[in-house]
Amino acid sequence: MLNRLHSRKKIQLVLGLVTGMMFGFLLQKGGATDYDVILGQLLLRDFTVVKIMLSAVVVGTLGVHLLRSLGLARLHPKPGSLGMSALGGLLFGVGFGTLGYCPGTVAGAVGNGYLDAILGGVVGILIGTGVFAALFPKMRRPVLQLGDFGETTIPQLLGVNPWVVVVPAAAGIAALLLWMHKAGI
């Protein structure tokens, strides 16, 4: 039944829109569509963004792995390499610090009326992705495949059942959040 739902293209477009609307609603309510909140996080003054992300990861990790164990969901880990994940990640970070939004929150910031998000952010991201598409063939071999590790997950890397990592990871992140809350961070 789920496979049939997944292959219904029009229904999936509607589901994407509805999922996005709920996501955008939550991001705005959390303050994550604000430049000041995101920069507050990167300047280590306001930990709202990290609290949102880590709470989502705790809840998401437990639920998605449960769905997977019940045979109701498949994982889709992204491929990576040191050249991709580390170098690309650092450049993304430079963009994160200068733009003050990310590709998801910039869309939320547009909905919030922020003009630097649409005229600076969205336009800039479209230019950046377009330039990457042009340079991709030249970067593939020398950079993107450097230190390639594919779609490995941490449990696969350790050679253990996913739950051996899921439970301690979720508990550890939850403990960190509790500590941050108690310490007034």
Next chain:
Amino acid sequence: MEWLAAPRWSPYIVGFGIGVLSWLAFLLSDKPIGCSTAFARTSGMIERAVRGRKVETKPYYRAFPPGVDWEWMLVLGIVIGSLVSSLLSRSFRFMWVPGLWAAAFGNTPAARMAVALFGGVCMGFGSRWAGGCTSGHGISGTLQLALSSWIASICFFAGGIATAFFIFRVLGG
């Protein structure tokens, strides 16, 4: 229904909601929530409108064909969801320069726009280089315990923190 009009919700409630949303995305759509691929597809659609169908033969656009898909609709949905939330709490406003930026560098829109555009270019290029963004790697990838996503997310924040400190402590200090 006052909670729908509240300007802010607890970050833990918001995070819980996004976590549940990730279950629904995996269950109903067989997709992790992500955003940056939609920008790459849009860029491809714009390039195709200008340069014609030969754009579709570029290796990158063969892997990520220009067009509207689930994720593209998700990004559109984010705009609408945030608009609804900000209207309900009366926090919707047109703003050129964010407060924190204005306090350090003044209220001139041109300077903020130039820096935002530069940041956007780095982010667009970097997100495709790393293969994901703060949603696709930072939330959906880390919750799947993907090695690529944990490395990328740590680097997103390392680069972001270093850049923010450089801008506000060195240039704006």
